[in-house]
Amino acid sequence: xxxxxxxxxxxxxxxxxxxxxxxxxxxxxxxxxxxxxxxxxxxxxxxxxxxxxxxxxxxxxxxxxxxxxxxxxxxxxxxxxxxxxxxxxxxxxxxxxxxxxxxxxxxxxxxxxxxxxxxxxxx
Amino acid sequence: xxxxxxxxxxxxxxxxxxxxxxxxxxxxxxxxxxxxxxxxxxxxxxxxxxxxxxxxxxxxxxxxxxxxxxxxxxxxxxxxxxxxxxxxxxxxxxxxxxxxxxxxxxxxxxxxxxxxxxxxxxxxxxxxxxxxxxxxxxxxxxxxxxxxxxxxxxxxxxxxxxxxxxxxxxxxxxxxxxxxxxxxxxxxxxxxxxxxxxxxxxxxxxxxxxxxxxxxxxxxxxxxxxxxxxxxxxxxxxxxxxxxxxxxxxxxxxxxxxxxxxxxxxxxxx
Numbered sequence: 527x528x529x530x531x532x533x534x535x536x537x538x539x540x541x542x543x544x545x546x547x548x549x550x551x552x553x554x555x556x557x558x559x560x561x562x563x564x565x566x567x568x569x570x571x572x573x574x575x576x577x578x579x580x581x582x583x584x585x586x587x588x589x590x591x592x593x594x595x596x597x598x599x600x601x602x603x604x605x606x607x608x609x610x611x612x613x614x615x616x617x618x619x620x621x622x623x624x625x626x627x628x629x630x631x632x633x634x635x636x637x638x639x640x641x642x643x644x645x646x647x648x649x
Numbered sequence: 650x651x652x653x654x655x656x657x658x659x660x661x662x663x664x665x666x667x668x669x670x671x672x673x674x675x676x677x678x679x680x681x682x683x684x685x686x687x688x689x690x691x692x693x694x695x696x697x698x699x700x701x702x703x704x705x706x707x708x709x710x711x712x713x714x715x716x717x718x719x720x721x722x723x724x725x726x727x728x729x730x731x732x733x734x735x736x737x738x739x740x741x742x743x744x745x746x747x748x749x750x751x752x753x754x755x756x757x758x759x760x761x762x763x764x765x766x767x768x769x770x771x772x773x774x775x776x777x778x779x780x781x782x783x784x785x786x787x788x789x790x791x792x793x794x795x796x797x798x799x800x801x802x803x804x805x806x807x808x809x810x811x812x813x814x815x816x817x818x819x820x821x822x823x824x825x826x827x828x829x830x831x832x833x834x835x836x837x838x839x840x841x842x843x844x845x846x847x848x849x850x851x852x853x854x855x856x857x858x859x860x861x862x863x864x865x866x867x868x869x870x871x872x873x874x875x876x877x878x879x880x881x882x883x884x885x886x887x888x889x890x891x892x893x894x895x896x897x898x899x900x901x902x903x904x905x906x907x908x909x910x911x912x913x914x915x916x917x918x919x
Binding site for chain 1: 688732
């Protein structure tokens with residue numbers, strides 16, 4: 527009974543926690559490819575930081591590149607891409623709240639700055 | 650007979666019990682949930698940083714003008730050192746994932762070797778961070794001044810006698826000397842109350858707190874990796890038949906790398 531496969535799910539007694547996977551020799555290749563991508567993105571980031579692009583342009587470029595890097599680390603190093611869809615959603619969806627927190631907090635910061643520097647100061 | 654079969658079938662739907670709906674062990678699932686909560690903590694820290702940075706936008710120090718040291722290099726090297734730290738951490742993430750991969754092949758010796766390299770990478774990162782903290786706390790030779798008119802002026806060790814204002818304006822010679830003589834405050838280095846990088850203590854506070862909190866995570870990760878490494882040497886996982894502990898420690902280690910990617914962007918680049 528233990529370790530028996532049923533439609534992709536593992537049955538078995540609760541002591542046998544480990545879920546067996548099939549080893550794919552392509553894995554090592556994927557790991558090194560991910561490494562080169564991450565390295566290239568980091569070098570690109572430092573490179574464009576030293577150029578004279580506008581501040582706003584730089585900021586959005588960095589944020590996009592960071593999210594791309596995060597994707598590669600989470601998907602390939604942390605192997606989330608090969609987990610069940612349900613688990614992926616459980617882990618990723620809570621970060622919508624972080625998006626909301628970024629929005630309200632930064633808005634607030636900009637607003638307080640404005641209050642000190644003449645939004646309402648008519649003098 | 651047929652009735653029993655129906656019950657068995659319904660039990661095998663993903664949430665019917667008796668099986669793992671996420672197809673992961675509970676240990677791995679809890680590691681993921683812990684990492685989600687830890688990611689929230691780091692997100693909060695970085696969002697607090699972003700909020701106060703926007704609130705004090707005109708006096709906030711630019712990281713590219715603060716972190717300009719590089720070992721054995723005379724002069725300013727912008728960003729190179731943090732980029733090197735990022736490289737070290739990404740590299741140790743690669744050795745970690747190779748250890749996990751060796752575990753899937755049940756190759757005990759390879760797991761031990763890759764784990765050892767991961768630990769070396771971890772110590773290298775911690776050493777780099779100590780070096781950076783040292784230079785941040787020590788500061789430059791001349792430090793910075795708050796002038797009599799309240800303006801904040803920085804200096805540059807490679808251009809002595811000149812003072813710099815935010816926005817590129819600089820004053821040299823006798824004029825600079827007179828301004829320095831009438832300065833109301835002189836700061837060298839950084840602590841939690843004041844720092845030479847800007848007129849607000851918040852920048853240094855966030856530096857200490859965010860990189861410190863991350864550094865402590867790295868330190869914990871190295872300790873966890875050491876324990877795993879010794880277990881591998883002892884052949885514990887070989888006897889157990891699987892290397893899932895290595896995988897769980899790996900998840901944590903990659904997470905530490907992931908956080909650094911964000912700290913690198915939001916603290917040093919943007």
